[in-house]
Amino acid sequence: MANDCITMAHGAGGKISRDLMEKVILPEFGNPLLNELHDGASVNMSGNVAFTTDSYVVQPLFFPGGNIGKLAVCGTVNDLSMTGAVPRYISVGLILEEGFPIKDLRTILHTMRQMADKAGVMIVTGDTKVVAKGQADGIFINTAGIGDIIPGTHISPRNVKPGMKVLLSGFIGDHAATVMASRHGLELPPTITTDCAPLNGLTKAILETAPDVPVLRDPTRGGVAAVLNEIAESSGCGILIEEDALPIRPEVQGVCDILGFDPLYLANEGKCIAFVPAEEADAVLAVMRANEYGKDACIIGETTEEGAGEVGLRTPIGGIRVVDMPLGNLVPRIC
Amino acid sequence: MCLAVPAKVVAVDQMMGKVELSGVTRDVSLMLLPETAVGDYVLVHAGFAIQKVEKDDFDETNDLLAEMHGAPRKVEGPLDREQFS
Amino acid sequence: MSAQEERRQAQELVAVIEREAKAAGRPLRFMEVCGTHTVSIFRAGIRQLLPENVELVSGPGCPVCVTPDSYMDKAIAYAERDDVIITTFGDMLKVPGSRSSLNEVRAKGADIRIVYSPLDSVKVAAENPDKKVVFLAVGFETTAPTAAATVIAAEKQGLKNLYMLSAHKLVPPVMHALLNDPDVKVDGFILPGHVCVITGTKPFAFLPAQYHLPGVVTGFEAVPILRSLARLTTMAARGEAAVENEYPSVVRTDGNPVSRQLTEQVYEPVDAEWRGIGMVPKSGLRMRDAFAAHDIERILPLDIQTVPKKTACRCGDVLRGVVKPVECPLFGKACIPTHAVGPCMVSVEGVCAAWYKYGRGRFIYGK
Numbered sequence: 001m002a003n004d005c006i007t008m009a010h011g012a013g014g015k016i017s018r019d020l021m022e023k024v025i026l027p028e029f030g031n032p033l034l035n036e037l038h039d040g041a042s043v044n045m046s047g048n049v050a051f052t053t054d055s056y057v058v059q060p061l062f063f064p065g066g067n068i069g070k071l072a073v074c075g076t077v078n079d080l081s082m083t084g085a086v087p088r089y090i091s092v093g094l095i096l097e098e099g100f101p102i103k104d105l106r107t108i109l110h111t112m113r114q115m116a117d118k119a120g121v122m123i124v125t126g127d128t129k130v131v132a133k134g135q136a137d138g139i140f141i142n143t144a145g146i147g148d149i150i151p152g153t154h155i156s157p158r159n160v161k162p163g164m165k166v167l168l169s170g171f172i173g174d175h176a177a178t179v180m181a182s183r184h185g186l187e188l189p190p191t192i193t194t195d196c197a198p199l200n201g202l203t204k205a206i207l208e209t210a211p212d213v214p215v216l217r218d219p220t221r222g223g224v225a226a227v228l229n230e231i232a233e234s235s236g237c238g239i240l241i242e243e244d245a246l247p248i249r250p251e252v253q254g255v256c257d258i259l260g261f262d263p264l265y266l267a268n269e270g271k272c273i274a275f276v277p278a279e280e281a282d283a284v285l286a287v288m289r290a291n292e293y294g295k296d297a298c299i300i301g302e303t304t305e306e307g308a309g310e311v312g313l314r315t316p317i318g319g320i321r322v323v324d325m326p327l328g329n330l331v332p333r334i335c
Numbered sequence: 336m337c338l339a340v341p342a343k344v345v346a347v348d349q350m351m352g353k354v355e356l357s358g359v360t361r362d363v364s365l366m367l368l369p370e371t372a373v374g375d376y377v378l379v380h381a382g383f384a385i386q387k388v389e390k391d392d393f394d395e396t397n398d399l400l401a402e403m404h405g406a407p408r409k410v411e412g413p414l415d416r417e418q419f420s
Numbered sequence: 421m422s423a424q425e426e427r428r429q430a431q432e433l434v435a436v437i438e439r440e441a442k443a444a445g446r447p448l449r450f451m452e453v454c455g456t457h458t459v460s461i462f463r464a465g466i467r468q469l470l471p472e473n474v475e476l477v478s479g480p481g482c483p484v485c486v487t488p489d490s491y492m493d494k495a496i497a498y499a500e501r502d503d504v505i506i507t508t509f510g511d512m513l514k515v516p517g518s519r520s521s522l523n524e525v526r527a528k529g530a531d532i533r534i535v536y537s538p539l540d541s542v543k544v545a546a547e548n549p550d551k552k553v554v555f556l557a558v559g560f561e562t563t564a565p566t567a568a569a570t571v572i573a574a575e576k577q578g579l580k581n582l583y584m585l586s587a588h589k590l591v592p593p594v595m596h597a598l599l600n601d602p603d604v605k606v607d608g609f610i611l612p613g614h615v616c617v618i619t620g621t622k623p624f625a626f627l628p629a630q631y632h633l634p635g636v637v638t639g640f641e642a643v644p645i646l647r648s649l650a651r652l653t654t655m656a657a658r659g660e661a662a663v664e665n666e667y668p669s670v671v672r673t674d675g676n677p678v679s680r681q682l683t684e685q686v687y688e689p690v691d692a693e694w695r696g697i698g699m700v701p702k703s704g705l706r707m708r709d710a711f712a713a714h715d716i717e718r719i720l721p722l723d724i725q726t727v728p729k730k731t732a733c734r735c736g737d738v739l740r741g742v743v744k745p746v747e748c749p750l751f752g753k754a755c756i757p758t759h760a761v762g763p764c765m766v767s768v769e770g771v772c773a774a775w776y777k778y779g780r781g782r783f784i785y786g787k
Contacts, residue, residue: 254357317467382537
C-alpha cells in the first residue's frame with residue numbers, strides 16, 4: 001500500500017477501499033465464496049442451524065499467545081460449538097480507527113485465517129468501516145457464525161439433573177492472567193499464554209460419545225463462576241465443586257495472589273465446561289483428554305438437590321462457601 | 336486491606352528489586368527493607384518488600400499440634416508470654 | 421502443604437477448639453480486626469467448622485469501610501478538577517460519598533487511575549508535570565509506610581506535583597475505643613498479621629495488661645487462622661491472657677523499624693473519624709509540616725460541608741461487632757454489593773460484602 005496506516009479514504013467505498021480489500025484482506029481471507037465479493041454469501045446448510053454473533057474490543061490488541069483476531073474467530077467458533085453445532089461459515093466486520101497500522105491489520109487478519117483453517121470454517125462475508133481518530137480503540141471486530149446442529153443432541157440447561165458430573169477441559173484463568181499481568185506490571189514466563197483455541201473438535205467428540213449431554217459452555221467473561229451460577233439458576237439444581245480439584249497453574253495462582261483475584265472469576269478463551277450424566281463421565285473424560293485442547297480435563301464437582309440454584313465450593317479443610325455471580329470489573333485489591 | 340504475599344528476591348539494584356512468586360515476577364521497592372539480598376524470601380505489600388520471611392508456617396502448625404499433644408511449647412516466636420500476662 | 425495434610429491439621433485444630441470450648445462452658449466471641457482475615461475466614465469456610473459456643477465477629481478491619489463520607493467528598497471534589505489526576509487502590513472507586521462516588525465522576529470524565537502500588541503515582545506525576553497527582557492514601561499501619569516512602573521518593577526525584585490525601589488509620593487506638601464501649605463484648609482478638617509485620621507485637625501488649633484479654637497474631641491461610649483460634653479458645657478457657665505470635669515467619673517483636681521510622685518522618689498521629697464509630701483519639705495520621713508541600717489539603721484547601729446521610733444502615737454497629745450483617749434491616753434488600761448503602765457492603769473486604777458474598781449459602785454442611 002502507498003501509505004502504511006488506515007485513512008478515512010479506506011472506508012469511503014472508492015478505489016482506495018477496493019485496494020484495501022484486494023491487497024490486504026483478500027490475500028489473507030480469500031476463498032471461492034468470499035472472492036465473489038457479493039453483498040452476501042450463498043451457502044448450503046442441512047437441517048437445524050445454529051447462529052451466533054459477538055463483538056471484540058480487547059486491550060491490549062496483542063498479548064502473549066494471541067491477538068484480537070484470534071479471540072474473534074475462536075470466540076464465534078466456540079459459541080457455535082457450545083450450542084451443539086459444527087461451525088461452518090463466519091462473517092467478519094472490521095471497525096478500524098484512522099491511523100491504525102496496516103502491518104498490524106495484516107497480522108490480525110493472518111491469525112484469523114489460521115484459526116478459521118484450524119477450525120475448518122470459512123470466512124464467507126464481511127464489512128469494513130473506518131472511524132475518525134479517537135472514535136475507536138485501534139480495531140473492533142464483530143464476527144457472526146452459522147453451523148449445523150449435530151443431530152440427536154439436546155443442549156439445554158433445563159435438562160441438567162441432580163447427580164450429574166461437572167467436567168472442565170483444563171487449566172483455568174490463563175487468558176485473563178496473561179492480559180492482567182501485562183496491565184499491572186507483572187511478568188509471566190513465556191510458557192504462560194492465552195488459552196485461546198477453537199474447541200469444535202472437542203465438543204464434537206464429547207457429543208458423539210454422550211449425545212444427551214445437556215450443557216456445554218465456554219467460561220469466558222466472568223469465568224467458571226459465572227457459568228456455574230447461570231446453570232444452577234436455570235436448572236434449579238445446586239452445584240458443589242471441590243477447590244482441590246480445580247486445575248490452576250501456579251503462575252496463574254501467583255498473579256491472583258499478588259493482585260487479589262479469584263481464579264474462578266478469570267476469563268478463559270479455550271476451555272469448556274460440560275455437565276455429563278454420572279454414568280457417562282468417565283467415557284467423556286477419556287475423549288476430552290484425547291483431544292489436544294482437553295489434555296488436562298478433570299471432574300471438578302457435581303450437581304446436587306441441596307442448595308438449589310446456588311453454587312457451593314468445598315474448601316480443602318472441609319468448609320463450604322458460596323461462589324456467587326461476578327459483580328463487575330476485576331480491579332486489583334490491595335485492599 | 337493488608338494483602339501481602341511472600342516472594343523470592345531474584346534481583347537487587349539499589350532501592351529496587353525484582354521478586355518472583357510461582358514464576359510471576361514484578362519490580363518492588365526495597366525502601367522499607369533496605370538490607371534485602373538476592374535469594375531472600377520477602378513479604379510484598381502494595382509494591383514494597385516489607386519484611387524478610389524466615390520460616391515456613393507448615394512447621395509452625397506441626398509444632399503447635401505437637402505441643403497440644405504434650406510436647407514443650409516452642410512456637411512462641413520472639414515474644415515472651417509472661418511479659419504481658 | 422498438600423490438601424490432605426491441610427485437612428488433617430485443620431481437623432486436629434478443630435478438635436482442640438471443640439475440647440477447649442467445651443471446657444470453657446460459656447459462649448466465646450473472638451474478633452478479627454483485619455479485613456483480609458474477614459475474607460479468609462469466609463473463603464475457607466471456617467465458621468461452619470466451629471463449635472456452637474464459639475462465635476467469630478468482624479471488627480473495623482477494612483480501611484475503605486471506615487473511611488468517612490467527608491473524606492470521599494474531598495476525594496471526589498479533587499477528582500472533578502481539570503488539573504488533578506487521582507491515583508487510588510481499586511476498592512475506593514465504589515465507595516459512596518454524601519453525593520456521588522469516584523466511579524460516577526470517572527464516568528463523567530475525571531482522570532482517576534487504579535494503581536497496584538502507591539509508588540506507581542510517582543511515575544504518573546513524572547509523566548504529567550502540568551497536573552497535580554493526588555494519591556488517596558488510605559490503609560492501616562501496613563500501608564502507611566508505602567505512602568510515606570512514596571512521598572520521600574518524590575522528594576528525592578524533585579517531583580513537586582505529587583500529593584497525598586491522607587486518611588491512614590491506626591489499629592490499637594480503635595481497639596481501645598471498642599473495648600471501652602459497653603456494647604462490645606469480646607473474649608479475645610485475632611490480631612492483624614500484616615499490621616504486626618510493621619508494628620511488631622508490643623503495641624498490642626495492652627490487651628492482657630489493661631483488659632485481661634488474649635490476642636493471637638496469625639497469618640491468612642485456613643490452618644494459621646484455626647491455629648490462632650485454638651490458642652484463643654485455650655487461653656479463654658483457662659482464664660489466661662497473653663499476646664502470642666503464631667506468625668513468626670514474618671512478625672517480629674519489634675516489627676519493621678525502617679518502615680515505622682519512615683512513617684514517623686512523614687506523618688504524625690491525629691484524632692480521626694471512623695465511619696460508624698466516630699472520632700477516636702490519636703487513631704489517624706496527618707502529614708507533618710515538613711511535608712506540607714505534598715499535602716493536597718494544605719495546597720488546595722476545600723470548603724465543602726458533608727451533611728450526614730440518614731439511613732437505616734447499621735454499619736456502625738456491624739463494625740463494632742454489635743450486630744451481624746443479617747440483623748441490619750437493609751442487608752440483602754436495599755443494600756447489596758452493586759447498590760451499596762453502607763460502606764461495609766462496598767469494599768470486597770467489608771464485613772457485609774463478605775457475608776453477602778460467601779455467607780448467604782443455602783449449602784449448609786455442619787454449622
